Amino acid sequence: MDEIAEKSDFIRDIIREDLGKSKNTKKIYTRFPPEPNGYLHIGHAKAICLNFGIAEEFNGKCNLRFDDTNPTKEELEYVQSIKKDIKWLGFDWGQQEYYASDYFEKLFEFALILIKKGKAYVCDLSADEIRSYRGTLTSPGIQSPYRGRSIEENLLLFGQMRDGLFADGERVLRAKIDMSSPNLNMRDPIMYRILRSSHHRTGDKWCIYPTYDWAHGQSDSIENITYSICTLEFEDHRPLYDWFIEALGIHHPRQIEFARLNLTYTVMSKRVLLEMVEKKYVSGWDDPRMPTITGMRRRGYTPQAIRNFCQQIGVSKADSTIDMAFLEHFIREDLNKKTHRVMGVIKPLKVILDNYPAGAQEELDAINNPEDIEAGTRKVPFSKTLYIEQDDFMEDPHPKFYRLSVGREVRLRYAYFIRCTEVVKDKDGKIVEIHCSYDPLTKGGDAPDGRKVKATIHWVSAEHSLPAEVRLYANLFNNINPLKTEEGGNFKDNLNPDSLQTVKGCRLEPSLRGAKPGDTYQFERMGYFCVDPDSQNQETLIFNRTVTLKDDWAKIKTAG
């Protein structure tokens, strides 16, 4: 690891305290336990970095375990995507790839033990009845009439449940705890339900499936997990997990809860993300606007940026919402160091250099990455007809605008100073092209007479440039908290209709020829862009804008 300082947060503090002097004798085990019912998102990345990170730092191990206890929602596609995303993030679970479904038999035996101890019973109440018997937040529940069944009858019935003698939902196995507990999780929670649904791993072997509450803690115990790190909402499930573990007399992991990640202007709910995909509000789980790992990867995020982000946000128990700008800071930081700079004009404006010889052309030297001189230089072709960015020319310049305007001089990066002499418009008054003169003495970008220019702009040579499509992204939602809506509304009301802007007719410098999906560049002055997989078999390259560069001019402009 490249971190110099020892990482510290309340979880690591607890572990250090537990370890105490026995630092070298105790082995610590963590686990990342996703349910394969959707793709991983940046919130999962936080949990992954925590669990794998801790295991690494304390010389322990981190298991990957799929909590696949609900076959109606889980699919193989999801387990594959989850494995791919964790690997991409740079973590390795080695041989420790487990599934709660691996423990179905063991869990069944555990259930038998509880029944024999009189701590679990088969209940014939319907789902509705169970709900009403449970009581409310402020009033205790009442006991099921089946609570007093004999151990023998429970054993028989539970066996019959497994053998498929009953219809789906007809009976359940419940823990016999306390119907008047102020903690609703302790009011005889359900351990098994009858569900005739094919499981992605066990097929049709089972028609009863353990609930998460029954499977999770025991799975951790079976795997000898020492720290079961989970999110806050499981805090009041902990007494239940403790109860099961103690009733069974098996290894007792220590559960520690932390606050899940929230990000402004997006949503971390798998339910919502699934709906976005299914209802086609986005192009898929890997839509570059999605906060999913696969979406961020396609957008151009790097594993390093995500890991740095996860490390810097910290871990605590206070609900928090991280500013999207914080995430963007880390991708800029990483890409600034790594990417080659290149010139690309997104919204072209034709420039004709009246005093440049027609038919002539030359090759100019450009630096690939000023942050990394080792990255070298490249040649960029120059000629009489160029394209510059429409936004770099203003007919009536704002007082703080110091780019091109009629009569003004700017530098073309790595090329020459040019001065605008004329604007040509069509009959509708739309600017079609501009004419400029160039100063041959300023080749390379410096004026021998020492005169300065206020701006340097990017450009491409029209005849040498490559066509491209660029996809510009904005927040998926307009509201800082998309789930916060008016009465009766839902997240769809907060969808940002302008979150994707597709720009065609962009022109790129020719060095980009042959760029492959996933390749990342900084388009000078415009932002970081990466080649989208959609450009695979097309003439025209397609780029995703990962993030803009910081832009003071944009701030001035919007401030008026």
Add this chain to the structure above:
RNA sequence: UGGGGAGUCGCCAAGUGGUAAGGCAACGGGCUUUGGUCCCGUCACUCAAAGGUUCGAAUCCUUUCUCCCCAGCCA
């Protein structure tokens, strides 16, 4: 009005009785062939509030307030 958590700068977050780290954002300035990067500076007399203990409190005690989670045979 039951139970479980949490409240330190706009957003995160250190701090755990000795007199408020750091990052992001913001705002000034320097540098600049990217209005990028980089560099410098500003940004909590105050820690949800009110009392109390103490020489001394964000840290201890009391009371109050606010927010989040729990009534799936979801996880």
